[in-house]
Amino acid sequence: MPASLYNVAFGCADAYGLARFWSEVVGHPLDEEDRPGDPVAVIALPTGLHLYFENVPEPKNGKNRVHVCLRPDGPRDEEVERLRGVGATVVADRREADGTGWVVFADPEGNEFCVLRSAAERDRGEAVTCGGANSE
Known part of the structure; x- marks a missing residue:
């Protein structure tokens, strides 16, 4: 049985800040419970796909893998x-x-x-x- 794509996850230094940027890109709001400084932020798209942002301690190194x-x-x-x-x-x-x-x-x-x-x-x-x- 195949699987459905649920989210695309971004490891980042500022989950809320990066999610706000992507909210502008895709034209959909962050989850209403997300706040500045939160370690996780989510944008639910009308297609059912989610953009998921999570703070990670390490910096981005090199080319994206996704x-x-x-x-x-x-x-x-x-x-x-x-x-x-x-x-x-x-x-x-x-x-x-x-x-x-x-x-x-x-x-x-x-x-x-x-x-x-x-x-x-x-x-x-x-x-x-x-x-x-x-x-x-």
Whole structure:
């Protein structure tokens, strides 16, 4: 019997602070019981998936072993600018002149994630890869 994905866990230095950033990214609130300084914070997404943030004592070292790719509801380039505005840092801009591609960001604690084209933008062009998988 297969298993269902329940959460994506982030080990971090500031669970509440990082969860607030990701709350802005995904447009959904933290759990109403989460408070600044809590060692754990959670964002429940309407899909049933949870983003789980937990304080860990060790710092992030090296490349992420799990990579999150986001598909925006609207145009990719507008989402890129919105994410810059909420504190994401561009690591690599892989956008192409023909409109394909993606942008690699880092969250405030250095966890990398990508923003792909929207479904509408993708329907107008050829799929390319992101993070080693054919997800763009």
